[in-house]
Amino acid sequence: MNVQVVNLGEVITNENESIRGHGTFQKDGNLVSSVAGIVHRVNKLVSVKPLRSRYHPEVGDVVVGRITEVLRNNWKVDIGARHDAFLGLSAIILPGGVQRRRTSTDEMNMRNFYKEDELISAEIQKINYETFKISLHTRSFKYGKLSDGQFVTVPPMLIKRSKSHYLVLPNGVLLILGCNGFIWLSIPEESELKIKKISNWFISTTTELQELEDEINENSNKSIKDKNMDLETNNFDFYKKKEKMITKEQRLEICRVRNAVLALSNSFLPIYPTSIMLVCKKSIEENINPKEMIKQKNMIILTSEVKELIK
């Protein structure tokens, strides 16, 4: 691979020919790197990206976050970026699905919606680059409070921005891939969904890959529709913590997916439904139960197929 790796303080080029981007600064007429990383060149723009950094938010990203504070008319959400994000009271769905002006009663009732330390999924609405205020919104049925599931963190660069971040995998696990590296695993609401056992499932042709993706999208859309039904009622049921009946097999599947995510993150491979399913499938083939998937030697075995797919 042809990459230029620079150290801190290393001269990249003459300043006259290039525009300086992130991770660089001028010194004695030269362009010097301020981080240790890889040089990216786009025409004349030269920037250096460090190998590890915090999540860099962009408008339209789906993120998973944790409520840290309840303020007067908004919530402060930790999304693992350089600043905490804000979720305004006017940016959430009110019970009953009505669109009305938020009153002072709503401000008093804020803890009925979201309390401190609760997990939510939301979308980044706008970023004010002068005050670094990141605004979130949950104005769709697929966003909102997350409960009865498992939370995993991975480096944010592993999650590429794609069409849908709210996915239901063929083995019945609901997966929310936050662009900030925060991932949520759970069981979707209804069981009308096409749940396939992983052992019956192979990806050997591109048509099967397409079929798999279609199935995931279909299941995900069904799950979103079921969430919509809750909104019809005019009380706070939508925001209440639901006690889902999750069976032992479902819990095992969630664990398997979670360890698959960790195995991919350990080898620094991209995390998206196909790669996760490949790792899960491999774990069944090799008879590795979820508990043993996170052992170092098993992780190498599991991610070998994905590495080949990437190349």
Add this chain to the structure above:
Amino acid sequence: MEYVNQEGLRIDGRRVNELRKIQCKLGVLKRADGSALFEQGFTRVLVAVYGPREITQRRKKLHDKAIINVEYSVATFSMTRRKKTSKRNKISQEIANSIRKSFETVIQLELFPSSQIDIFIQVLQADGGIIPACINASTLALIDAGVPMTDYLCSCSCSFIDEENLLDLNHLEEDSGGAIVTVTLLPEYNKITLLRVYSARIKMKNFEAILKLGQNGCQRIADLMKSAIKEHTINQVNSRGIL
């Protein structure tokens, strides 16, 4: 006690201007944004860096740049005798403050307004040259975290004992009663950001030679740190599935 014998060897067998063996390990703590384990001889320091992130101490918030928060703590098992030192006592706070001020000169704080960068320093083994080791380890951890800086920050201790200028003291030499000079240097600019002289007084005629020795030592440490970072970066690039 003889600190430099007739052959010119010190207690641990080094020459007067030799550094101790330096080992750097980066990315040791998985949850921290950046971390480093730095060993200089038997002195071992572990540093975790978090940030830039949301500010927790509202009173200290600056609208145009980030603040640095340094916490310096010494493990109870790090010295020759078990000793519990609080993070809040005057000495720890003074050390933390001086480390913070040194880093304020190198980290590009203007890029992160209203944020905070946390540097948590834990001394695991204290065998002399603790503060230089803390500064070196913090530099490595900050680079691991991807915090933009204008230069490395390298540090080294030296002294004048037994009519000789010694470089990189261990704790026996530090306890000898001679003056200890700690130099912190920006290697590219060759500028000193922090200079501490303590334990005893030093004569003016000796001072310049000791300072030069200290700067030389810092430059050599800088070279070692740079090669460690380069190796670590290349290893990471090669081991990753994607860039």
